Amino acid sequence: MSIRVQKTFEALFELEEIRGIFRDSLPTGLSAEEEAAFRQRIGNLKAIVADLEAGTGTPKVTKIAGTLDVRSREEQYINIHPIQAAGRLTTEARKAIISYGDGYSTCDACRKPFRLDKISKPGIAEFHADLAKWLNMDHARVVPGARRGFQAVTGTLVNKGDSVIVSALAHYTEFLSVENAGGVIKEVPLNAKNIVTGEATAQKIEEVKTETGKLPVLVMIDHFDYQFANEHEIREIGKVAHQYDIPFLYNGAYTVGVQPVDGKKIGADFVVGSGHKSMASVAPSGVLATTKEWAPKALRTTAIVGDLTKRKFGIKEVELLGCTLMGGTLLSMIASFPAVKERVLHWDEQVKRSNYFIDRLLKISGSRVLSEYPRRHTLTKVDTTGSFDTVAKTHKRRGFYFSDELSSRGIVGEFAGATRTWKLNTYGLSEKQVHYLADAFTEIAEKFELPVTK
Amino acid sequence: MSIRVQKTFEALFELEEIRGIFRDSLPTGLSAEEEAAFRQRIGNLKAIVADLEAGTGTPKVTKIAGTLDVRSREEQYINIHPIQAAGRLTTEARKAIISYGDGYSTCDACRKPFRLDKISKPGIAEFHADLAKWLNMDHARVVPGARRGFQAVTGTLVNKGDSVIVSALAHYTEFLSVENAGGVIKEVPLNAKNIVTGEATAQKIEEVKTETGKLPVLVMIDHFDYQFANEHEIREIGKVAHQYDIPFLYNGAYTVGVQPVDGKKIGADFVVGSGHKSMASVAPSGVLATTKEWAPKALRTTAIVGDLTKRKFGIKEVELLGCTLMGGTLLSMIASFPAVKERVLHWDEQVKRSNYFIDRLLKISGSRVLSEYPRRHTLTKVDTTGSFDTVAKTHKRRGFYFSDELSSRGIVGEFAGATRTWKLNTYGLSEKQVHYLADAFTEIAEKFELPVTK
Numbered sequence: 001m002s003i004r005v006q007k008t009f010e011a012l013f014e015l016e017e018i019r020g021i022f023r024d025s026l027p028t029g030l031s032a033e034e035e036a037a038f039r040q041r042i043g044n045l046k047a048i049v050a051d052l053e054a055g056t057g058t059p060k061v062t063k064i065a066g067t068l069d070v071r072s073r074e075e076q077y078i079n080i081h082p083i084q085a086a087g088r089l090t091t092e093a094r095k096a097i098i099s100y101g102d103g104y105s106t107c108d109a110c111r112k113p114f115r116l117d118k119i120s121k122p123g124i125a126e127f128h129a130d131l132a133k134w135l136n137m138d139h140a141r142v143v144p145g146a147r148r149g150f151q152a153v154t155g156t157l158v159n160k161g162d163s164v165i166v167s168a169l170a171h172y173t174e175f176l177s178v179e180n181a182g183g184v185i186k187e188v189p190l191n192a193k194n195i196v197t198g199e200a201t202a203q204k205i206e207e208v209k210t211e212t213g214k215l216p217v218l219v220m221i222d223h224f225d226y227q228f229a230n231e232h233e234i235r236e237i238g239k240v241a242h243q244y245d246i247p248f249l250y251n252g253a254y255t256v257g258v259q260p261v262d263g264k265k266i267g268a269d270f271v272v273g274s275g276h277k278s279m280a281s282v283a284p285s286g287v288l289a290t291t292k293e294w295a296p297k298a299l300r301t302t303a304i305v306g307d308l309t310k311r312k313f314g315i316k317e318v319e320l321l322g323c324t325l326m327g328g329t330l331l332s333m334i335a336s337f338p339a340v341k342e343r344v345l346h347w348d349e350q351v352k353r354s355n356y357f358i359d360r361l362l363k364i365s366g367s368r369v370l371s372e373y374p375r376r377h378t379l380t381k382v383d384t385t386g387s388f389d390t391v392a393k394t395h396k397r398r399g400f401y402f403s404d405e406l407s408s409r410g411i412v413g414e415f416a417g418a419t420r421t422w423k424l425n426t427y428g429l430s431e432k433q434v435h436y437l438a439d440a441f442t443e444i445a446e447k448f449e450l451p452v453t454k
Numbered sequence: 455m456s457i458r459v460q461k462t463f464e465a466l467f468e469l470e471e472i473r474g475i476f477r478d479s480l481p482t483g484l485s486a487e488e489e490a491a492f493r494q495r496i497g498n499l500k501a502i503v504a505d506l507e508a509g510t511g512t513p514k515v516t517k518i519a520g521t522l523d524v525r526s527r528e529e530q531y532i533n534i535h536p537i538q539a540a541g542r543l544t545t546e547a548r549k550a551i552i553s554y555g556d557g558y559s560t561c562d563a564c565r566k567p568f569r570l571d572k573i574s575k576p577g578i579a580e581f582h583a584d585l586a587k588w589l590n591m592d593h594a595r596v597v598p599g600a601r602r603g604f605q606a607v608t609g610t611l612v613n614k615g616d617s618v619i620v621s622a623l624a625h626y627t628e629f630l631s632v633e634n635a636g637g638v639i640k641e642v643p644l645n646a647k648n649i650v651t652g653e654a655t656a657q658k659i660e661e662v663k664t665e666t667g668k669l670p671v672l673v674m675i676d677h678f679d680y681q682f683a684n685e686h687e688i689r690e691i692g693k694v695a696h697q698y699d700i701p702f703l704y705n706g707a708y709t710v711g712v713q714p715v716d717g718k719k720i721g722a723d724f725v726v727g728s729g730h731k732s733m734a735s736v737a738p739s740g741v742l743a744t745t746k747e748w749a750p751k752a753l754r755t756t757a758i759v760g761d762l763t764k765r766k767f768g769i770k771e772v773e774l775l776g777c778t779l780m781g782g783t784l785l786s787m788i789a790s791f792p793a794v795k796e797r798v799l800h801w802d803e804q805v806k807r808s809n810y811f812i813d814r815l816l817k818i819s820g821s822r823v824l825s826e827y828p829r830r831h832t833l834t835k836v837d838t839t840g841s842f843d844t845v846a847k848t849h850k851r852r853g854f855y856f857s858d859e860l861s862s863r864g865i866v867g868e869f870a871g872a873t874r875t876w877k878l879n880t881y882g883l884s885e886k887q888v889h890y891l892a893d894a895f896t897e898i899a900e901k902f903e904l905p906v907t908k
Contacts, residue, residue, distance in 0.1 A: 008472055011499075013549045015466050018506075020545040022459055022529040026890050027864020042507045045465075049503060052472075053496045064553060065546035065789040068576050071553045073562060075476040087557020087781075091474040092519035095467045097555050097782065099518060099525045101548055103541020103730035103737055108527060108866075122522050144598035144738050147775040155634065168760070172767040176775045179758040180609065187762040276557035276781055282736065283557055283781025284598050304633040306622070308641035313626040321601040321630045327541075327730055327737030328551065329783065335519040410481020412562075436480050 005075045006059050007052035013061055014045045073412060078433055081413030082379055083226075085427035086258050086278040089332060093280055096335035097328045105327045113315050116323035116330070117141060127334045134341060135256065135271050137263040137289035139299060141317070142275075142325045142333065146253045149272035149288035150177035150220065152319035153249055156298045158183040163208045163216040165246075167196045167232065169225035174251065178220075186216060193372060194228055196221060198236025205244050220249040223261075227423075228371040229254060229379035238267030247294065253277050254379065256287065257340050258427060259347035269294050275329065280336035285329040353434040354378040354426045360438035365451035366390065370421060378427040389419040391448045402444070409440040459529045460513050461506035467515055468499045527866060532887055535867030536833055537680075539881035540712050540732040543786060547734055550789035551782045560780045567769050570777035570784075571595060581788045588795060589710065589725050591717040591743035593753060595771070596729075596779045596787065600707045603726035603742035604631035604674065606773035607703055610752045612637040617662045617670040619700075621650045621686065623679035628705065640670060647826060648682055650675060652690025659698055674703040677715075682825040683708060683833035692721030701748065707731050708833065710741065711794050712881060713801035723748050729783065734790035739783040807888040808832040808880045814892035819905035820844065824875060832881040843873040845902045856898070863894040 018041045025034050051057030064070065073079055074088055089097070100106075100122075109121040117128045132140035143149045150173060158164060160182035166174050168187040178185050188196050188204045201219065208216050219241040223234045234250060241248035249270040252261050256273025257280065263271045275285025290298050301315045316322040325333070354375045361367050366386025371377070388402050395401040399417040406414055415422045426434055445452050472495045479488050505511030518524065527533055528542055543551070554560075554576075563575040571582045586594035597603045604627060612618060614636035620628050622641040632639050642650050642658045655673065662670050673695040677688045688704060695702035701723040706715050710727025711734065717725045729739025744752050755769045770776040779787070808829045815821050820840025825831070842856050849855040853871040860868055869876045880888055899906050 005473075005476055008469055008476070009553065012466060012469050012552050015462055015469070016545050016548045016552070018462055019529055019548070022462070023542075024884060026886060027531060028890075042503070045503060046507075049496070049499060053500075064549045065792055068550060068553070068785065068789060071556075071559060071562070074556060075473055077481060081558075081561070084556070084558045084561065088477075089555050089557070091470050094470045094473070094552070094555055095518045096522060097551050097736070098466050098470070098548070099463065099522070101543050101551050101736055101786065102525075102528060102538065103543070103735065104535075104538045105525060105737070107535070107538065108525070109870075122525075144602070144778075145775075145780075148598070151775060168763050170760075172756075172770055173775055175758050175760070175765075175767060176756055176770060176772055179756060179772050180775065185758055185760055187760045189762055281557065282551070282555055283559070283783065284738070284779055302626075302630055302633060304629050304639055306624075306629070306639055306641045308643055309622050311629075313629060316626055316630060318630055318633050321599075321605060321627055321634065324598075325738055326599075329737065331522065332555065335522060338519055416563075430478060432480060432485075436482075 001059070001070070001072050001076060003057060003059075004052060004055050005072050007048050007057060008075070009070050009072065010061050011045060011048045011052060014041060014048055017041050018045070077407075077410050077412040078429065078437055079413040080411065080424040080426060080437065082423040082425045083277055084413060085378065085425040086280065087274075087276040087283070088280060088428060089282070090280045090336045090339045092335040092339065093282070093332040096331040097282060100331035101328045103327055106330060107326060115315055116326055122331065122334070124330065124334070127337065130337070131287060132289055135261055135263045135287070135289045136265065137268070137271055138292040139295045140287055140289040141299065141320060142330055143286045143288050143320065144324060144329070145276070145284035146251070146272045146274040146286040147173035147177060148284070148324075149270070149286055150174055150249070150251075151180060152288055153218065153220075153270050153272075153298055154178055154181040154183060155319050156300075157217050157247060159217075163212055163214070165201065165204055165208070165216045165219040165221075167221050167225060169194070169196070169222065169227050169230075170220070171222065171226050171251070171253070174220055183217070188221075194230050195372070196232040196237065198233045198240045201237045202240045202243075205240070205246070215244055216246055218249060219246050220251060222251040222253065224254040224377050224379070226254065228381050229377035230372045231376045234266055242267055254377065258344060258350070258378070260344050263289060270298065275333050279333060279340055282329045282332040285325055285333055350378050350427060351376060353429060353431065354380065357426050357434055357438050358382075361441055363453040364441065364445040365453065379423060379425040381421060381423045383421045385420045387445065387450050390450070392419040405444045405447070406440065409443070411437060411440055455513070455524070455526050455530060457511060457513075458506060458509050459526050461502050461511060462529070463524050463526065464515050465499060465502045465506060468495060468502055471495050472499070531861075531864050531866040532883065532891055533867040534865065534878040534880060534891065536877040536879045537731055538867065539832065539879040540734065541730040541737070542734060542882060543736070544734045544790045544793045546793065547736070547786040547790040550785040551736060554785035555782045558780050559782060560784060569769055570780055576785070576788070578784065578788070581791065584791070585741060586743055589715055589717045589741070589743045590719065591722070591725055592746040593749045594741055594743040595753065595774060596784055597740045597742050597774065598778060598783070599730070599738035600705070600726045600728040600740040601627035601631060602738070602778075603724070603740055604628055604703070604705075605634060606742055607672065607674075607724050607726075607752055608632055608635040608637060609773050610754075611671050611701060613671075617666060617668070619655065619658055619662070619670045619673040619675075621675050621679060623648070623650070623676065623681050623684075624674070625676065625680050625705070625707070628674055637671070642675075648684050649826070650686040650691065652687045652694045655691045656694045656697075659694070659700070669698055670700055672703060673700050674705060676705040676707065678708040678831050678833070680708065682835050683831035684826045685830045688720055696721055708831065712798060712804070712832075714798050717743060724752065729787050733787060733794055736783045736786040739779055739787055804832050804881055805830060807883055807885065808834065811880050811888055811892050812836070815895055817907040818895065818899040819907065833877060833879040835875060835877045837875045839874045841899065841904050845904070846873040859898045859901070860894065863897070865891060865894055
């Protein structure tokens with residue numbers, strides 16, 4: 001770790017030690033002993049800041065809680081990890097979790113009717129309203145990850161043996177949410193370009209109807225899938241679902257938070273997004289949005305009554321099990337939200353950089369892109385069997401030579417050792433970072449004498 | 455906010471701005487422009503640290519992301535909030551979320567078989583093994599809150615119409631987890647001392663059997679309940695459940711993380727705990743532990759297959775929907791764990807302080823304790839109708855006078871405005887803090903001329 005980054009963490013940690021002194025003190029102020037400890041810590045802090053400024057010194061803190069390495073991946077490297085790119089916290093989110101990390105930190109001013117999305121201080125209620133509006137849906141709730149959004153919907157709609165339409169590229173969490181509800185998966189085939197079309201969806205619905213005698217109870221399709229990040233015919237699929245009167249869940253795990261999403265325009269009955277994947281938030285977090293037609297079902301409130309005490313629990317929502325993200329996860333979503341709303345407006349720039357990188361990669365002879373091309377997303381599946389893998393075949397480090405070369409250039413997030421088909425994500429890289437990234441790939445190719453088109 | 459606490463936050467936030475500069479830079483180092491921004495930020499930081507040391511200056515940062523107040527409740531006050539006390543982060547946990555806050559931060563070195571609890575760097579696999587051992591159970595998994603642990607168990611065991619035994623003081627999330635699975639709640643009555651006994655549980659099981667012709671499918675009981683934090687006959691209840699061959703879920707939301715819990719000794723088939731309530735962790739987090747007998751059911755792996763692609767998803771667990779806490783939440787649990795393991799060994803001191811406070815409260819004439827007494831827990835329901843509420847009756851601020859008096863003494867976490875029956879939690883207070891707390895109550899009583907026994 002660079003000494004500056006190291007000292008930045010040490011300064012942060014020293015300040016947390018100082019916070020600890022305040023936490024252990026009386027409201028009346030520090031005791032003589034605490035004051036001495038405070039002075040000592042301030043002395044440490046000043047020395048760390050001096051080192052930080054000068055870029056001097058040696059690492060003093062290398063572990064958290066005795067075992068955890070300090071994670072400086074985002075400070076030290078360009079990270080092209082397929083699922084980490086858009087979940088990196090914004091600076092404001094990092095401040096929010098410093099301030100709101102403690103357990104039930106959302107509950108300071110929780111009043112009747114005692115539900116997370118009704119809390120007005122901090123502005124959780126307002127955030128929920130903004131979130132729904134931003135997605136152009138009627139209601140929004142936060143959930144512990146997109147998967148818990150799928151679960152709430154399958155839990156509502158799917159009974160034992162019911163069919164659910166998903167894509168042949170559906171994520172495993174969609175499978176599991178259907179399995180959990182006792183449903184049966186029915187996959188829509190891809191066309192020759194690895195795209196799920198409206199037509200294929202209609203055909204699959206017909207097949208299910210013929211085969212089972214019943215219509216599927218839900219169509220759940222990813223706008224961009226996790227394998228290729230190809231764009232599927234989401235509006236046509238929405239239309240088809242509605243022609244059959246089947247509710248449509250739009251899986252926006254790879255869109256909500258990085259590009260504009262208009263739920264009504266898509267014809268979505270449910271929009272699901274991921275906080276830690278695409279909304280610059282602490283995991284697990286996500287969003288489930290729905291329409292006023294579906295809210296009474298998917299967001300139904302508890303009806304169960306204690307047989308003895310006759311207790312009821314008012315407006316707690318059954319599928320959400322009441323409150324969901326009652327602490328730092330939610331506060332990180334709220335703190336990132338202004339930046340997230342802004343960044344989706346600049347999605348075109350991100351796509352442009354994605355294409356810039358892929359174009360440069362394709363100049364390295366033998367490289368291929370397995371995702372649709374030109375790219376419409378920043379996540380891409382590439383095939384370097386004909387380029388970087390040819391080196392791996394004879395290199396003593398095998399495919400790991402490639403990881404070594406990347407990391408020596410400050411690039412991480414590739415699947416270590418993989419030189420055939422693998423995925424990368426350029427999301428969030430600036431112009432200069434994406435140029436640096438492309439140059440690094442060219443350099444590695446040239447180093448190993450792979451032909452590069454100029 | 456005291457200027458020192460204010461400046462501590464400002465220094466932390468300035469360091470996050472500095473981190474932001476590193477994040478936006480190239481791996482080769484800062485550009486001239488970034489270097490200038492860095493110098494500027496270091497200048498700011500030094501000024502803040504000087505103010506922090508001297509206790510001077512004025513607040514410069516009062517909002518995060520433009521809208522969120524800086525939360526300094528734990529630095530400024532003694533917090534007796536019923537559910538927040540044991541969820542406050544340890545200093546190491548605060549360091550961990552600084553370092554590991556970013557979205558999927560656990561996934562840097564995720565390798566086959568791609569499951570959270572198998573990751574060895576950071577030591578997530580080891581933590582899971584330690585957690586199981588610490589609870590004296592065979593397997594442990596992390597979950598997004600205790601409620602998601604209940605849900606995994608009801609999802610496994612409860613079919614439509616099945617009866618589940620809970621206590622007449624069961625938490626609403628237990629109700630909802632049963633409702634979610636289509637089950638029926640059957641409450642065990644309390645004895646005259648508001649305790650759930652083994653005998654009453656046996657009797658309730660018999661009643662359900664007679665009434666429905668079937669045995670309940672699950673007994674789910676809180677060791678200490680959320681209303682009174684009374685200790686229930688958990689070992690006897692476990693024994694009774696086993697006599698009927700009914701699986702027993704031990705709800706340790708108020709025990710796991712604050713007092714020693716031995717799952718096997720209790721006879722628990724499932725132990726559920728809460729990270730944000732009792733394990734000094736970021737919400738939502740928790741633990742579900744089970745035995746080797748029940749693991750194949752509750753932790754069953756996916757069996758669903760894509761009808762078209764024949765895809766399967768290996769060892770992903772259905773009830774957990776695969777990975778659960780893939781970021782800062784889990785890292786906060788891991789970072790707090792050494793301190794948590796240590797603190798449970800000193801639970802007796804916490805109970806002693808709880809009793810010290812309650813004894814002092816009872817000296818204020820007219821005050822009562824509604825929980826069992828002497829206390830066996832730090833959470834207590836009190837009744838001050840005969841003491842502090844008599845002042846509220848004629849005070850122009852009504853019950854809020856009491857909140858005003860507490861907060862002017864640096865105490866928060868009471869239910870604002872409540873002066874009749876309310877709950878407080880002394881967990882985590884040091885000897886001097888609990889004395890301060892008791893003295894403050896006495897002072898308020900004396901100020902309003904309520905008789906106080908010496």
